[in-house]
Amino acid sequence: MMTNAFEAISAIMKNFVDEAPKPPLHVGEVMDLWTAFTAFHEAHALYQVGMNTTTDNDVQHVLQSALEGSMSDTKKIEAFLLKEGVPLPLVNPEKPISEQSAVPEGVKLKDDEITNLISAKVAASITFCAQAMSKTVRTDVGLMFFSIQINLMKFAAPLKNLMISRGWLRIPPEYNPPGAPSKE
Template sequence: MTNVLEAVSAIIKNFIDEAPKPPLHVGEVMDLWTAFTAFHEAQALYQVGLNTTADQDMVHVLQNALEGSKADTKKIEEFLLKEGVPLPLVNPTKPSSNSDAVPEGVKLKDDEIANLISAKVATSITFCAQAMSKTVRTDVGLMFFSIQINLMKFAAPLKNIMISRGWLRIPPKYNPPGLPEKR
């Protein structure tokens, strides 16, 4: 069985390998396109949230999310353009508005905003891991790894706010058939 340190060493060596880079394969381009598009959609969600919340903690969370998403999207954009890949079409940014001007029924509640963001971030973390596992190019894998780390750093404080406010939606406990009853 391989020693843990040998395994970690092999992984790190793979990521810092200076071998010539092969052209991007179609899966890498598709994953980069998908991430670029999804992150732009997330930015629209963050902007809508900023336009509808008056909660200062949520404003802070949304501003951090928007900033981080823009930085990650810019990395992908620059990489795609450097590789000669045209960018996918994305929606324009949302204009700023006053949360008091948004009518009820249209306005998202703070718990809805938090849960939408939480689901989007969880999906993005999983997507980055999946994309990283398929890539042949070390630089693409490192980019997805870096984005995944940024998402995880953002997810922890969001989860803490959701727990403290009672917004975290937890599924019911699962009791598999045949599980002994607890007394």
């Protein structure tokens, strides 16, 4: 239901402002697009490493979903940059598929480590998209970051639920400010 509301808002915004002439990308927009493109490629490597180490079917599903969603968003950014005449940054190649049992224990990430790394990366990416949206002049760039942010949030909720159900979510201690009433 929430996704439909976001899609409706996005469609309305696009109808009102997409007809306006587009100024050239400014240096901040290019930098944010470059940063997102590079960070998402970095995330692809994390998802691939995770798929090469976990044997948990739920974690495999999360990683596959994350990889597919991130690749889709990355392709949008790539196509946009190329259309605007911006050269792409160098990125690392994809990781080859390997056998999970062949990864040595000292190198292998545990399932809770994998999911917490992904959770932190997704949270940082959601924040990054919000910052990029607030700095952009071009509506099409803002809408792209908005769309990517929505995709990240749609992915984050089931990931969080999996982490809670497995006891993997790392929660900071409760904060009790000085002078606050006692909860006893």
